[in-house]
Amino acid sequence: TQLLEQSPQFLSIQEGENLTVYCNSSSVFSSLQWYRQEPGEGPVLLVTVVTGGEVKKLKRLTFQFGDARKDSSLHITAAQPGDTGLYLCAIDNYGQNFVFGPGTRLSVLP
Amino acid sequence: KAGVTQTPRYLIKTRGQQVTLSCSPISGHRSVSWYQQTPGQGLQFLFEYFSETQRNKGNFPGRFSGRQFSNSRSEMNVSTLELGDSALYLCASSLTGFQPQHFGDGTRLSIL
Numbered sequence: 001t002q003l004l005e006q007s008p009q010f011l012s013i014q015e016g017e018n019l020t021v022y023c024n025s026s027s028v029f030s031s032l033q034w035y036r037q038e039p040g041e042g043p044v045l046l047v048t049v050v051t052g053g054e055v056k057k058l059k060r061l062t063f064q065f066g067d068a069r070k071d072s073s074l075h076i077t078a079a080q081p082g083d084t085g086l087y088l089c090a091i092d093n094y095g096q097n098f099v100f101g102p103g104t105r106l107s108v109l110p
Numbered sequence: 111k112a113g114v115t116q117t118p119r120y121l122i123k124t125r126g127q128q129v130t131l132s133c134s135p136i137s138g139h140r141s142v143s144w145y146q147q148t149p150g151q152g153l154q155f156l157f158e159y160f161s162e163t164q165r166n167k168g169n170f171p172g173r174f175s176g177r178q179f180s181n182s183r184s185e186m187n188v189s190t191l192e193l194g195d196s197a198l199y200l201c202a203s204s205l206t207g208f209q210p211q212h213f214g215d216g217t218r219l220s221i222l
Contacts, residue, residue, distance in 0.1 A: 029145075033210045033211075035213075040215065041191075041215050041216075042200050042202075042213030042214050042215045042216050043153075043200075043211075043213045044213070045210045046209070048210050088153065090211075092208070095208065096165045096166045097134070097143065097155045097158055097168065098143070098155070098210075098211060099155070100145075100152060100153035100154075100155075101152070102152040103116070103152060
């Protein structure tokens, strides 16, 4: 089973600051998803990245897939309190199931 | 389009009891996966059903079981509940199981 690590585990910042969170795998993967989970709700898919070196933008969120297909990053510009939540990355475990990282818990203070 | 629906949202049980949780996937989705989420272990895969058959299984004891009906609705059952089973149980659906998951809001199970 592939393993995923995410860093940092916790992040507390002020509104308007920028931040980057990371997701690293023990081995190469074919695709990676980023989810955001808010308290009391299930994870919601933000993006899927497939191609090494790929960069995708979703408003103030920028997702990057590493060239070696073993890592990914999520950058948030000018964070807002509405960005608060648990950010999870997930990969396809050789077609058997999706493996999720432990998550980065982000708190954006007004 | 209705999302994934899980019932009940909250459940309180005592040790030794059993519990059944229900999940209705997005219409047309045939794959349903179940996950256990705890603060210490994160999101852990329980099992996946496709066309009424268990296709993949995670590393959980046999007390955890599930099934899927012909309309793709799924149930999971946990027997002989233990304190450590307290968790948020999430259900996710996708068309065939090889696409990103659409999650329900979960059932929060508390064991006293």
